[in-house]
Amino acid sequence: MQLNNYPKKILALLFICFMAVLLSYELYRSAGRLFKGTGQDHQEENSGGEEEKKEETEEETDASPDAAEADPAASEEASAQEEELSPLEQAMLAFGDTVQSRLDMRGFYYELHMFITEDQYIVKAYPETTTDYEFDQVMLFKEFLDREGIHFAYVNQPTKYLDDTYMTRMFGVYTYTNANADRLVSRLRGAGVRTLDLREELVKDGLEITDLFYRTDHHWTTRTGLWASGKIAGILNDWCGYSIDLSLFDEDHYDFTTFENAWVGEQGKKIGASSAGTDDYTEICPKDKGQYTFYGKNGPWQEDFMGFINESAYDYDGPVEKRKSLHYSYNMLRAVNEKVDRGKVLIIGDSFSHVTEPFLSQAVHEIDAIVLRGKGDDFGLRQYILDGGYDTVLICYAQTNIGAHDNPKDANAKMFWLDR
């Protein structure tokens, strides 16, 4: 006689209850959207009312050649979607994260080209490129600047590891970001382009690469940004005739405020907080905050160094994994330093420049930073430079931008489009 399978029937009843909860929540959410409007509309209203100093900087995530990411619109959409997650869905996400981290699935995100080391340091693999496009564009750009008598230097900013074989040893994958950077830097120097490779500088200074970056984000830390700013100021002196007091970038001249376990970086968000862990965040402000005129969408305003920093980003009580990127609490702004009387610098940068341009602003009269991937196809870079009257142009790129052009869909594909 076949036994009555009561456990199976109980499972069926639980399934019915589960379906009922899911359906009820979906109906409730749909009704809410219908009568109240979406959370996204509300969010857009808030964005419109924010202060002028919240620059429209494009959020750059990884320079992935597979490029579904790194689109600010997608990033905002993701944030809005996250806010709509039901408690049940949030619980699901947390559950999945936990199981995967317990199983130590460090390569689970291969499709995102991301891997987690044993100490929860997220790294990414990058494909090989010839660097022909990047080299040609930089050379054409240099020719233009030389004709106009404008100083030019290229700054190579490192990624989270200095040795490509590191990824091969750890995960059995090939990555070429350092090889690509070596190739481009060598070609640029050979062609007479003044090139600062920050990888060389950090080795000289005895720094450990893993200490310079966030564990869960592809960006370098604020402290690293300050260090890099000092190195960039050095080349402004050596190559561009500036006389910057480099002690300006010594840590003694700054106040440090650290928020521990404050956020999950963009890489961490993609793979889930349980697997990724969290990062600390340090706000760095000069003791002498100076006096600036900032230029925003709604016109100029006067403020000290704090005009670069959006401290409202620190007012947050929600789950750490949902917090927006703290890296962007420093803004890239056009700024005139009222206390310095010479130097007009344009940084053609990327999101790493959020934590270099503000510090460099202390050393020059006027500084501006643009990110080419956020500019339309009709943007005239050369005219912009001429109109701005800059005496120095720096390209400060994370080396992960090298090769992005090989994939037209990559959000960073236009970063080396300098010939315009």
Next chain:
Amino acid sequence: MSFTELSFLTIFLPAALIGSRVPGKQVRETVLLLVSLIFYSLGCLSFLPLLLFSVAVNLLLGRAMAGMEKKRTRTLLFAGGLVFDVLVLAFFKYLPYLAGLPFLSGLMGAGDQAVLLPLGISFYTFKAISYLADIYRGRITPQGTGIRDALYLCFFPQIQSGPLARYGDFESAPSFDLFSEGTYRFMTGFAKKVLLADVLAKITGEIYGSPVERIGIRFAWLGAVCYALQLYYDFSGYSDMAIGISAMLGYPCPENFRYPYMAASFSEFWRRWHITLGAWFRDYVYIPLGGSRVKSRKRHLLNLLAVWLLTGIWHGSGWNFLIWGLSYFLLISAEKLLGLPGRIKSRLLCLLYRIFTLVMVVILWVPFRAGSPSFALGFVHRMFSFGSLQQEEARALFLLKDYWVFILGAVFFSFPFVPLLEKKISSRKAVFYLFETVLMALTAFFFVWGLSLVVQGAYNPFAYANF
């Protein structure tokens, strides 16, 4: 719309289950027919008219045949229906491939236009053919207003990927026992698809995406085995979900998989893998051609060739599917000619033959996944090229380390441990209930885990092909 999508789980399925509870059999069938058409529209609205047209033609022909006394007219009607169904299938499934062939593209003027494949066309067309054939043979008689017949052809749990149920077995028999069995099957199938198939797909995606010259022996075997498991769990998982949903709606559904990797021979493999397709070809191609009950061995082989050619091209229009079908023709023909494995008396040789069968099945799945015949050949060659490449060896070890739980789980559940154990303890009440409780708890756990991955994939705009 896929059974593993959030919108299906949170809205469509609950709504369908509620709809299936309306009183009155005819009303229920009408509601389910509407639900099925909505399901189809959500997945493939542009081809809904084709589905409706196909259903209408087959229903009309079926009814005309059923009421026809004259055999000649019935035969003409049946032939007409068969030609209609085959032409529709051939047009959508094979014309784009034929148009892409260099020597035909100019003739056919295909240009860059691709004809999209209507959702489920292979399945509902085969169901339609079996419907007409069974009416022609007098095995079934269409009854009522035709709603049930239309529902049979459009039934949403089965329309995308089967199983190929028969009209004669398509009878509503709702009960809570059936519903609870359906729930279990659905959750099991969901976990198989999301937790095993989709995770194994990450491994096979990476391995099959590598240039063939960078694939060493370990990498190749890992890819081949993982793909064999991925395909099994993907298809059987989907079948389990289809069977589960059908049962929840009150319609028992035939089994489609029976632990195929346990097969002792190639013939047995195809009695365990995609069972309803094998049965369809047996009943509607092989047996009508004479099957094995023909006078000459040559005729028998030709019948087998016909079945396996059709099986190959049913799976896809590329050369790789044709080669795959022909390979099975050769293997099965050899078995029949040599009387294998029945003639093997030694247990050791039987075991070796079983292992040989499994290895060949794994190898023969390679053309399915390979992007081209040359890649497939290169890949299989790599499976037997000793002397590994260092980097690939490191990667293969890393993949094993990262995914060992899933690979082990996939291998474990490809054996019938659970049903065997259930059968063994079925007479011992306390043990049975304890076992079932643990099994149901694990099922729920894996279902929730799978659901978390679906949620993760749905709300991660940065993920590609994620679940």
